Amino acid sequence: MQPQPSAIMAQTQAFDIDCTACPRLASFLRETRALYPAYYARPVPAFGPLDARLLVVGLAPGKHGANATGRPFTGDYAGILLYQTLFDTGFSNQARADRPDDGLELYDCRVTNAVRCLPPANKPSASEVNNCSRFLGYDLAATPSGGIVLALGRIAHEAVVRCEGYRLRDYPFAHGARHRLSRRRTLLDSYHCSRYNTQTRRLTAAMFYDVLCDARALLSAAKA
Template sequence: MSFAPSPLPATEPPLDCPLCPRLAGFRHALRAEYPDWWNAPIPAFGDPDAWLVIVGLAPGKHGANRTGRPFTGDYAGELLYATLAKYGLSEGQFEARPDDRLQLRGAMLINAVRCLPPANKPTPEEIRTCRPFLEAPLAELPRASVFIALGQIAHQSAVKALGGKLPKAKFGHLAEHRMPDGRVLIDSYHCSRYNQNTGRLTAGMFEAVFERALELRPM
């Protein structure tokens, strides 16, 4: 399988990042079971001149952990990439594989936790440990002024990485938070299979988040 390169290679964790022992152990076990998968921290994906940054939670086992590209190969990615295409934030055809030549335009995808957590649940310590790998790419995106957080954990990590205060920035779908330096964070329920299947998140609700982001796009 061909894997997508990072647009910000200097900000990425090492492929054998040892900082979270539980996640590293899980990664090594999966490498033995699925040697053709990516099975490493997931790099950012998108436009290095992005004005919009979408912060996800963590890679899915059969999605990004397999393919090496955020939201690629799992159910959540279908809605996310379709929405990016609808609003002119991508070029090319999304085919759920990292060599499909899809490119983002004005947008960047970064996970709050770069490695696959067992049961899709990172611990608070793992989330804190991985935060520098969210802060580092944000520092390399000078045009980024609008951020979308997919789910509460992504929201919490994004608020902290952007210098905000969590007691003043409570998570809620379509909630909008202005950071101390003027950047804006918009919350969305995560586009997970569960949220879509239960109706907690509809395509219309998800699109409303991106429509608001476009309204805030810098001229």
């Protein structure tokens, strides 16, 4: 199915560290900075080369992870499985992500979030996801033809689908599912690598590894 015209994709923006478009999130960040003066506590930029063929899209910065360190999935529980698996599948130079100066490099991979600011209770509103879409749209537009977008969780999946101008009903979320996007790119779905999902074994390390292997295989086939 051809995508519908998307106002979001036409109004993309690289990043704005001073963004206050969402009053609730801006207020929560101010409160967080007051409680944790050493934390980054600002909108978190994407990490990795802009022209990477694999774009990993999470939900939002974790309070004591990316919100503290200023780098996606760095210093929190969800990042343990993500960066270990990226290393295991050849997308990074090391398996750990503890702090921004730890020497981590991503290979042909970029990591971002659907929402760039820490949301209360880790639950952004629909309007907050929509407000942040211009930043996600920028990263999506930069993902090359034949590339892969890996959505971690339903909210990230739906944010990508909306940014691309497709209808959600035509792109149902399911772990391990593949969806064709514009410019020969593929959207892959995975359950989010959160503490809750891994501890309840809704998502296992083997399941997540299989999804990243699928991404690697698709990229290899596209390059051949």
